[in-house]
Amino acid sequence: TGTTSVAGAIDTSNMVGAGGDVRVLGERVRVAADIDARGTTHGGDVLIGGNWQGSGDERRAQTTIVTSDATINTSGVGTGSAGTAVVWADGHTSFAGRMLAQGGEQGGDGAWIEVSGKETLDFRGFANASAAKGENGTLLLDPRNITIFNGGSGTLSGTGFNDNVNNDVTFDADAITAVTNTGTNVILQANTSISEQEDIISNNPS
Numbered sequence: 001t002g003t004t005s006v007a008g009a010i011d012t013s014n015m016v017g018a019g020g021d022v023r024v025l026g027e028r029v030r031v032a033a034d035i036d037a038r039g040t041t042h043g044g045d046v047l048i049g050g051n052w053q054g055s056g057d058e059r060r061a062q063t064t065i066v067t068s069d070a071t072i073n074t075s076g077v078g079t080g081s082a083g084t085a086v087v088w089a090d091g092h093t094s095f096a097g098r099m100l101a102q103g104g105e106q107g108g109d110g111a112w113i114e115v116s117g118k119e120t121l122d123f124r125g126f127a128n129a130s131a132a133k134g135e136n137g138t139l140l141l142d143p144r145n146i147t148i149f150n151g152g153s154g155t156l157s158g159t160g161f162n163d164n165v166n167n168d169v170t171f172d173a174d175a176i177t178a179v180t181n182t183g184t185n186v187i188l189q190a191n192t193s194i195s196e197q198e199d200i201i202s203n204n205p206s
Contacts, residue, residue, distance in 0.1 A: 001059075005030045007069070012037045012044050019044030019074065019083060025059040029089075031097070032069040043074035043083030043101065043111070050088035052114060053142065064089035064117070066125065070097035079107035082129065082137060086114045093117030093143075095125045103131030110137025110184065117143050124175050130183035138185040146194040148173050 004026030010033055012020030019039030024031055029049045037044030049061035066072075066087055074083035082101040087093060093116060101111035110129035115121070121143035129137025180186055188194060 001027045003028045003030070005032075007032045009034045010036070014039045014044075015077065016040060018042040018080075021083075022046045023058060024048045025050070025061065027059075027062055029061045029064045030067070031065070031072075032067040034071045035073065037072075037074045037083055038077050038080075039083070040077045040080045040104075042080050043076050045083045046072050046074050046085045048072070048085075048087045049093070050086065050090070052084070052086055052088075053116065053140075054088055054090060054118060061089045062091040063093075065094045066097040066115075068096040068125070071100065072097065073100040074111060074113075075100050075102040076104035076108035078104045080104045081108035081134065082111035082131075084111045084113060087116070088114065089117045090119070091117065092120045092122075094122045097125045099125065099127040099129075099139075101127075101129040101137055103134040103137075105132055107133045109134040112138050112140070114140040114142065116141060119144050126175065127179050128182040128184055136183045136185060138187060139179055140187045140189065142187075142189040144191045146188055146190045148176070148188075148195070 013036045018041045019037040021044045037046050049064035051058045072085050074085045076082050085099050085101050095115045101113045103109045110131040113129050127139045
């Protein structure tokens with residue numbers, strides 16, 4: 001319980017094998033760090049605030065903030081596939097960082113990755129789970145409600161745990177478009193409703 005705040009760098013990358021796993025857990029979690037879990041056989045798994053859709057035995061955060069200073073990289077290197085990356089909170093999640101879970105440049109698949117707040121989610125960051133010579137990965141965004149709007153990108157660089165916590169669930173359409181343009185699949189999933197106030201236009205023909 002309590003607060004976990006991480007800045008600087010965490011490096012579990014491995015250029016002769018699989019990347020190491022990373023867990024950043026607590027009641028309140030704030031990440032403003034570069035987390036490098038790349039690997040040549042497989043990227044490591046990075047869990048921030050909990051596991052996939054709040055499953056598993058990991059401590060689930062109530063509030064999770066990933067600032068614009070943060071990069072989470074679980075990509076494969078060479079022929080390696082990417083490891084999964086999850087940002088989760090039982091309450092509110094704010095994400096303005098970069099999440100990279102790409103297949104290796106010579107082979108390997110992109111990963112399934114997730115940025116979700118069970119109640120509210122503000123997604124203004126960037127994700128890339130594409131694969132040059134493998135299967136593209138998928139980004140899951142799964143809060144209670146979704147509103148897609150055109151509001152420009154945010155930074156969420158504050159040090160507290162109240163960043164946009166009173167806002168409804170908002171996604172910047174341009175942020176979603178930037179993800180799909182990489183070749184990454186995007187799933188928008190909500191427990192209650194999805195409201196599209198701005199079109200998501202992708203230049204990715206697939």
